[in-house]
Amino acid sequence: MELRRGTKGPVLVLDDGRQLTLDSDEESIVACVSHAHMDHLSGMSSGVALMTEETRLIFSARGARYRNHMPLQLGGSVRLLGGDVTFSARSSGHMLGSAVFSVDLDGLRLTYTGDMNTYPSVLHDPAEVVSGTDVLVIESTYGSPVYRFAEREQVYASIVGWIRRVLEEGKVPAFEVYAAGKAQEVIALVNTSLEVPVVVSRAVGRVAEVYRRTYPWLDFVVEGTREAGEVVRGGGFVYVSNRRAPTAWRSEWAVATGWALTRTFPGYDAAFPLSSHADFHGLLEYVRSTEPKLVVTVYGHSATFARFLNRTGVKAISLDEKPLIRMI
Template sequence: MPSIIEFTDKGLYCPAGQFYIDPWKPVDKAFITHAHSDHAKPGNKYYLCHRDTLPMLQLRLGDNHYQSIGWNESLYMNEVKVSLHPAGHIIGSSQVRVEHKGEVWVVSGDYKTENDGISGAFEPVPCNTFITESTFGLPIYHWKPQEAIYTDIRNWIHSNQLAGKTSVLIAYSLGKAQRVLKAVAEITGNIFVHGAIWNTHQVLTQAGWRLPDVIRVTPELPKEAFKGQVVIAPPSADGTPWMRRFAPYSVGVCSGWMQVRGHQRRRNADAGFALSDHADWNGLLEAVKATGAEKVFVTHGFQSVFSRYLNEQGIAAGEVKTEYGAEEEEAVTEPEKADE
């Protein structure tokens, strides 16, 4: 029996429905799980996504042929039934459920199992075959509860204020930045942001999302305005001339990679907060088991370790090579360059 989803050099392909899921090369029809750059590439003829993802795709990819649906809404591509379900990764992030002739496959995209209060709670979707990420698919990755991490961030900001320093938090402009905003808004009314985060913020608030007010960092603002305040910037701004205006400042990196101290040293960060938009080891295992899948394909991350463990647990698993994972680098965009 042919697979419902095939692994091709362009991406995950459904032959019966004639569409791709998060393709990394241009195709005619593409279902997009979320708006991060490694999953949402330019050049496709038609884009299908969740309605909350649409504004971000328009910001990042410009004018295209877009179609959006809500979670748990079904549509048919030829004889294939397709629906989107919450992934909990970032705003609008979805898993793609594909059903054909009584068989169900689910493509997770990126996901996390702790509800962050913004992105929607991850929804396990029963299926025969589950395609899962494994970004943090090692037992060493075990996240503290979100509120505990938020408390650590607030305490760090307070200590910087006592030392007369500006607190610069490094966070991806889509996903992490919105969570960090939520964490710091409780202790300060002045939150400064880099242009890339400002642009994302504007699109989300215009789409109806209620987020804390922010102030865009511009060349006209005096250096004194930042003293003892909080600044949120994307990874691409770290270590650039753009940062000089905040001196004296302390840098805190918000990333799951901060679970390992060596990563904090390599980033020359003053503090590291293991705040991740991906599931940790236990979250990955819980998600896989909750689907009841008989077969699991493991994509980007620690594929070999995670798939081997699943096989040892009696869950048939295999590795799949994809081109996902690049959003961890978050390339510099034109609005960011203009702010340097």
């Protein structure tokens, strides 16, 4: 059995040549699709595409419809390939429906984190640790020691403080954020911290409707509707959009992304380091809690993170540096 770097994500190649993909687009008998961000859209032509129902619905709301999907809920397992391989899904804490996948075959347990967050947010619990993992394939988007995020509550407090100040100045606090995940977190933060209505762009609204199945208390109105028109006329609201566009009202614009820790965002009034990913210490803690025999790092700072793990006595390989790894 081999693990190799595919077009998008890892590919597990069985001894008979059959392939299982993990967020990758190669031909496969089973594709594991970890979450509904477009850079992880994959497996549409696979035998079956395993994903949570929430992931399928969010992709569908964004215009990507799977005909080969097989639902696997968080906490659940399914045996495929004649019962030889068991696939399990646990929460990865990254966005609604996001999964850490485990694959059990030939006495080996391989766990793939997809994108994950190891800290609790206003919507999600931290990523679950999968015990008994032999090989941990872990994302390393922020796998460098320079990435250390402040406590989420602290970041939330600075966002809420900024919203209050902008509203007091008679302007509209506007956020340009990812349509799926970050936008809904900002909506939830405003709903739980302030008594202020939220107007969202249509793309954000389509995904937020899916979130509302799990979080019925999410409160927002979609731009262009009669309700939104009334809110806008009344003033004193927060605007959440997936793109920055001229507005009919006076706005101050902010971004909310982990990259705000190290990058500047010229032209924006504020940039908040709110990430849906684990930072370096979160990744490290996840590896320590999992206690795998081998760590394989993928995405982002995979080489840096693997080097750091090796120095601390944990056997690790970057799949970006070594795109083919023999498993057994």
